[in-house]
Amino acid sequence: xxxxxxxxxxxxxxxxxxxxxxxxxxxxxxxxxxxxxxxxxxxxxxxxxxxxxxxxxxxxxxxxxxxxxxxxxxxxxxxxxxxxxxxxxxxxxxxxxxxxxxxxxxxxxxxxxxxxxxxxxxxxxxxxxxxxxxxxxxxxxxxxxxxxxxxxxxxxxxxxxxxxxxxxxxxxxxxxxxxxxxxxxxxxxxxxxxxxxxxxxxxxxxxxxxxxxxxxxxxxxxxxxxxxxxxxxxxxxxxxxxxxxxxxxxxxxxxxxxxxxxxxxxxxxxxxxxxxxxxxxxxxxxxxxxxxxxxxxxxxxxxxxxxxxxxxxxxxxxxxx
Numbered sequence: 001x002x003x004x005x006x007x008x009x010x011x012x013x014x015x016x017x018x019x020x021x022x023x024x025x026x027x028x029x030x031x032x033x034x035x036x037x038x039x040x041x042x043x044x045x046x047x048x049x050x051x052x053x054x055x056x057x058x059x060x061x062x063x064x065x066x067x068x069x070x071x072x073x074x075x076x077x078x079x080x081x082x083x084x085x086x087x088x089x090x091x092x093x094x095x096x097x098x099x100x101x102x103x104x105x106x107x108x109x110x111x112x113x114x115x116x117x118x119x120x121x122x123x124x125x126x127x128x129x130x131x132x133x134x135x136x137x138x139x140x141x142x143x144x145x146x147x148x149x150x151x152x153x154x155x156x157x158x159x160x161x162x163x164x165x166x167x168x169x170x171x172x173x174x175x176x177x178x179x180x181x182x183x184x185x186x187x188x189x190x191x192x193x194x195x196x197x198x199x200x201x202x203x204x205x206x207x208x209x210x211x212x213x214x215x216x217x218x219x220x221x222x223x224x225x226x227x228x229x230x231x232x233x234x235x236x237x238x239x240x241x242x243x244x245x246x247x248x249x250x251x252x253x254x255x256x257x258x259x260x261x262x263x264x265x266x267x268x269x270x271x272x273x274x275x276x277x278x279x280x281x282x283x284x285x286x287x288x289x290x291x292x293x294x295x296x297x298x299x300x301x302x303x304x305x306x307x308x309x310x311x312x313x314x315x316x317x318x319x320x321x
Contacts (some may be wrong), residue, residue, distance in 0.1 A: 001296050008292040009067075013060045016281050016288075022052045023076040023279045050076065063282065067289060073282025077275065082286050086268060092161055093267040097251065099183055100191040108195050112202025117229065119207060127199070134196030143189045143262040150185075158185045159264040186263055190256045198241075205237035235309065242306050246299035250291040 024046050031037070047053045051062060066073060072082035111131075115124045150158045160167075161182045166175040209215065210233050218228045257269035268287065275284035306313050 001300065004296055005289075005293060008296075009064050009289055010060070012285055012288045012292065013063065013281075016276075016279070016285050017056055017059075019279060021279070022047070023050075023281065024052060026279050027076075046076075050074065063285060067286060072286035075275070075280055075283040077278050077280045077283070082283050085283060086271070086287065089266055089268045089271050092265070093269070095179075096161070096183060096186055096190070096265065096267060099187045100194070101248070103187055103191045104195045104198055107191075108198035108202060112199045113206065113229075113234070115199065115203040116206035116210065128203075131196040131199045134192045135200070137192065139189055139193055139256060140258045140262050142192060143185075143259050146185055146189065147263070158182065161186075161265055186259065186265060189263070190259055201240055202237065205240055206233060209233035209237045239306060239310055239313075242309055243302050245302040245305065246295060249294040249298035249301075 024043050028043055051059055054062075063073065072086075074080070075082050075085045078085045111127050115127050118124050147158060162175060162178045163182075166172075166178050169175060210229075212233075215228060215233055218232075219225075256267075257273055259265070260267045260269040261273070272284060272287050274280075275287065
């Protein structure tokens with residue numbers, strides 16, 4: 001894990017540094033485009049203050065050293081420490097991702113199991129068609145359609161995660177209810193493609209297990225159908241689900257970037273895109289490094305869980321005799 005994260009940090013920092021110039025040059029360019037005066041002494045001071053005038057290797061060592069100690073750096077664009085900038089956005093992202101994951105699991109598992117146990121039935125064909133339709137529909141397009149329908153038919157806007165009067169206000173029951181109402185549409189939009197894909201994977205993996213000899217033998221011995229399904233086939237078909245933990249953890253905090261922009265959601269996705277566009281290196285680098293760390297941790301958790309779930313995956317140090 002340590003060498004992987006070290007290599008990831010080098011790649012992340014290098015890619016962020018590839019565009020010509022730095023944040024100060026980008027900021028100066030924006031001032032010139034807006035017809036505002038530029039203070040070159042102030043620009044030079046900012047470069048020295050944030051270490052932008054130092055060699056790339058020195059900047060990298062400074063950044064990764066601070067990251068390891070919990071100092072994620074300073075956001076040039078927001079004029080705040082990175083931890084403060086990401087704080088509220090991270091909360092809303094985790095909240096939205098949590099409800100999206102729950103919706104995906106609640107819908108995908110029953111439908112996937114039904115499709116596998118009723119293969120080639122009308123119900124299987126219908127659910128398969130709906131699943132393929134959900135996978136083929138881009139999330140941002142579905143978001144635009146729902147925005148239009150809500151505005152034209154109901155005269156309301158479904159953008160954002162709360163009503164305007166609650167923005168910047170402390171948490172209260174009315175604000176919490178407003179957040180809950182605004183979570184419905186983003187959860188459906190973001191969860192559509194993920195739910196459709198999971199249905200297909202559950203169906204395919206469960207069908208593969210149901211055709212194996214041990215299931216046929218269990219049925220021949222008179223094992224009740226529900227027990228014959230739940231005890232081993234369903235358990236063995238969940239390997240892919242456990243293996244997805246490696247991608248699930250970073251997805252929780254990264255957010256759906258395009259959908260978040262379309263629906264004006266205050267999540268971390270648009271924040272990352274803005275940081276990359278403005279070359280806010282500490283904000284973008286720390287965020288990407290955090291995602292890489294969660295990915296490595298997720299892979300470790302999924303590997304351990306797979307060993308407990310499926311004895312066939314466990315590795316032994318002995319020699320076959």
